[in-house]
Amino acid sequence: MATSQQLPSKEQALFRHVVQNYESKQYKKGLKAADQILRKNPNHGDTQAMKALILSSQNKSEEAFELCKVALKNAMKSQVCWHVYGLLYRGQRNYEEALKAYRFALRLDPDSAQIQRDLAMLQVQMRDYDGYVQSRQTILQARPQSRQNWTALAIGLQLSGDLAGAEDVLHRFEESLREPPNRKDLEHAEAVLYKNTIIAERGEYERALEHVNSVLKSALDKTAVMEMQAEYLLKLERKEDAVKAYTKLLKRNPERRDYYAGLEKASGLDRSNSGDHEKLGQLYHGWAEQSERTDAPRRIPLDFKAGDAFKQHADKYLRRLFKKGIPSTFANIKQLYADPEKKAAILEVAETCLSEETQLNGDAESHETQTNGSVNGVQTKKSKTDPATTWQLSVNYFLAQHYDYHLSRDLTKARERIDRAIELNPSKTDYTFHMTGARIHKHAGNVAEASKAMNEAREMDLKDRYINTKCAKYQLRNHQNSDAISTMGLFTRKEAVGGPLGDLLDMQCVWFVTEDGESYLRQNNLALALKRFKSVYDIFIAWEEDQFDFHSFSLRKGMIRTYVDMIRWEDRLREHPFFTRAALSAIRIYCLLFDRPALAKKGAQLNGESAENAAERKKAAKKAKKDAEKAEAERKLAAAKKANPKAADEEETAKKEDRDPQGTEAFKTAGEKPLEEAMKYLLPLLELSPNNIDGQIAGFEVYIRRRKYLPALKCLLATRRLQPDHPQSHYQSLRFRRALEEDKTTLDPKVNAVIQDNFISQIADPEKSLETLNEEFLFAHWHSPKHVQAGVRLLELLHPELKPAKEKATKHLIQTLGEKGTTIEDAVEGLRVLRELEGSKQGREEYLKKAKERWPEATILREI
Template structure:
């Protein structure tokens, strides 16, 4: 390839997308990054590329043999060969027992072997012996980071950067932690410093752009991306990087759209179409921009082409309505608009006769006789086919005034016609016998929705008598009984439905939920264990973040007055949300490397509103109720219990104490047996490989939580 010329300022680019440094590039970097390195950059995450860099500097403080051993420690840490690393560290410490960086690295290795107290002791000792080593401070930060002590990790990173302000690895770790903690101003500063130090690396350009975007400075992010594009050759990207480059271009277009630069975004799309691989996202984004620009005919043409690919996509159908000026946010339409919408969907039905969406959407805006006719045409084939989810599809219509009465009229008419003639009204075609059963099921669900439980039960009983082998009938009857308040009967029916298909996980889960509603916690646990690994339902359900189970268990225990176990379950849900927040950490570097920028920003926005989720609110409310009840009715202290015992007759007191001792001994024995079983099952899997043992829960019943 030819070198860059001063006229074009183009820079030949390697296969990895890294821009080569030229005077023009350095100048644009200075202009964009405005190199004003903060004297105290704010810190992030934890890797250990830094000690490898430090290992080269070790030769000045260690003899050659020991310096090579230090490199072995670092390499062993990175390859997870911890025993080998410890052996190398011990060899150095025999000759240099107070060598700070070796002590720190040994502590970091022990931390990975779950020997935390020793790890902290060694790292602090190493730091005390070498306070001016950025490696010691970095390792100390890594230790805090592994325990999610972000504030302390930040302090350690700051101290490390005071000693070595241009350390790329520490700065990179810092930027990740700043993104995690949403320290956006610090994130911009750190990314700016990384770009200044290493402008020939693609991730530094992209990271700097994303940092500005997250800081609500989309225009600056666009400038950074355009400066990066200016460093690339005209024939970039190579074949193996086309998708990543296309994602970056789509991200840039989304930034232009976000800034309101719609004409420029459209121009960019036309210019870069050949370089964008994700054609579906490209067409969706172009149609969206055209719609915002008011170029409705062009937008409609693209959306209709997308409908040809997927005629059941509600988003495309609603977009076509918007292009035609036939969309209302509140669902209220004039008579003229209803006529035009009907004509639109009638034409779409002819074009996409197999699409359920084009038949279902008109039910939302049609009224009166037209609604009755459309609902009749929609329901009949689904009853013949036997679709159990039909009522779930129709249930939003019950929120529309008057439509519930029309549906009731329709359902009863269909039931009467099939019962008397075996055909639908106005049809001479004989329906299969199952059609009556599915119609009775639909009618029973209708009356259940309208809280007429006696009629609903009569209809579902008739359906069961007609075809007693359909599992859905028993599940629906159980739901009706639950709504009517008969929880124990609902649980029994759910268990009967489950027993008809023991391989169905959904039926098992539905049964467990009904049992928990009936406060049959022990039976629910035994049922849940049927679909968990190794027969350990609690740990597996917790590991799978099965929050519906924990919430239902917590509510059941609360109703029974067992506040300890109730709190245990509610706080387990809160722990899941903490884990979800922590789980985003690895994506801060992964998404920049893989260039999945739009998904990354969307994920960060989702994380910012994570605690608005319904399950978190339920768990928080449940825990608050438990604490309020504990405040209003505190548990008796041991002294008060002893006073009450002393008032009892001696024989009764002795008998009660013996009973308590037996219960304690039995609980201790069961815990030991369970621990032994878990140890043997986790130490060796089916393949014979050793696995990590699960940590022991020291408070399985939440007794310490209520003290």
């Protein structure tokens, strides 16, 4: 096996420059130096490997791999070549191959600290905690004087489940210290508290309490130590001491609800016991009296009080906030609306307050009321207002939100109240009330007017980022994708490659990308929608990749507890709501691609769109193309103005250049193996969010298409367990039985036996036909739009070619529009079902006409 040849002294110095240039990201200089070495020593493997590493950093992966393989042939026993080979694979997220390369490099150079550290980082990234512990033990033996190495080993032992071993490592390091650390040593202070968390995780709360008491005076994070004390005292049933501990915490932060919950438990009080309500009321009254500005002890009693006691307290609480003119009053109490009695009591109080001219004291100070509060994080402006006006403004705004809320919705009254609030509003720059007016339009289904109203609110304060992003969201709901990007562009970097959208992707603005994708999906532009959902997927991949930096950074800075929290958070990263939304939408598109392969060749546009939508789509595509051309021209102009543009900027621009702005090429590629692509989104959902019923429904759709009947059955049973009467449970059950009947001759006998035991005998009645079961389902759930839609979809599945079946399905859907519980969202979904049926145009027009009669303002009711 060949080793890397020795270089003359001059070339050795050049090689060191290559390494330094790579580390400092001076890639052009590094390549120049490497080429200079290779001209005299064309087969020098280490130089070839370093050049490959630089090429990889320039986004030239294929060229880098080819060169690294040549380097390995020239120097098979060079640890540098194998190390670089591992780094290249790590850059491609091929961790298994990277791990093999690292281990081979380490075998050639067991004393290399850098290779050992890279191996350890890769192991913790892959959650190979046993391997990580071994690597960290080796590193510790080589450098026992560094605290980082002891702490890292303790972290590995903790994450692998060996809490006793982790504590022992930290204890042994403390014993090895010759001098006590400086009291201001942050790394030591954090390590001490980290050790305490390990003791607590072992369930030894008495010892954890003793330990935290011993470090109380020297601890830098006083709040964390006090919280630990209170928690341990409560778990040890030392309630008197726990009361004192939580009292101290509340004096530091009287708005922290967790502290009040701990104080309740320490005081032996139980909210579910009505006999304790009086004592709880006295407890919170005492804390409320300590400060006029504190809200939590005044708000919390509303959670457990009931009947007249609740109404009296709600009256006092709401009047206090109305008097102060707090805009966030409704947001603070809307959680109580889950209880119908409390909802009715709150409405009664608010209506009473509305009928009163003023409930304010007539002192001189009250005439200079400051309406200074926040709504959804937006600070309102201070203004000098007459007390009676402030009162009426607050009550009207509260009632507008009350009638707009989904549990108490009456949009006519909501519009009356918000119009009155806008009339009373003395400020011409406070957009709070106009924003709520836009929200009311949205809930009425008038997304066009909602977008217009929100834009008018935005123009009232052009420097406010919150209302700017809110406006962009409403524009996306109204399919104004280009306008939304322009709106967001007011707060993005002007020099960003790709314009505002490019900057939003760089900044990982996941909410905008998700909303943009969902907007394109509603417009049936599947290619652009899938492109956006893929971008969301890539953002979550980037978040996973970003861990690499913290594996060393957190140890270096001593932020151990936060680092462990981050690792555990990353393990459940795909539970994030935005990933779930993007994944479910992407899976839906992939399933459509599987069912209708021609979509990939038709420009990714579903059939059945209206002429209006088609025109809008063409207009949007034309505008997007024009914007892309404009952005490209601006980029070239900016580059031309620079006398000596930096190489790094050119490389970055080339890397970020979007060669498929409409996503059509990627969509065609996705159409080749759509279900395999869908699995990338599905597996994290099923693994990390097993109780998400939409994820289980999506899982069934993918697995039934792949003819993986046992996983499909597992998803179906999970759906029935989570919500037995879910409409998709019926649809998928009968669909599953139909698939089994079609494949019964090719089905594995063992698989069939499992299915018979878990499905046929428990879910689907084998004595009845699918048609009969579906008719019974429709008859039993004729009042529920979602159930009727599921039954109609099954009618189409059972009789796809029969015109009477399509007419019957259309009739069922039209009937649901007269049901009291039908929402606008149900009506929109009914339109989508009609499109999938591909029935008569007359039936769709009849459905749309009746829907518009019920919701005349709803622009969302359009042919989709």
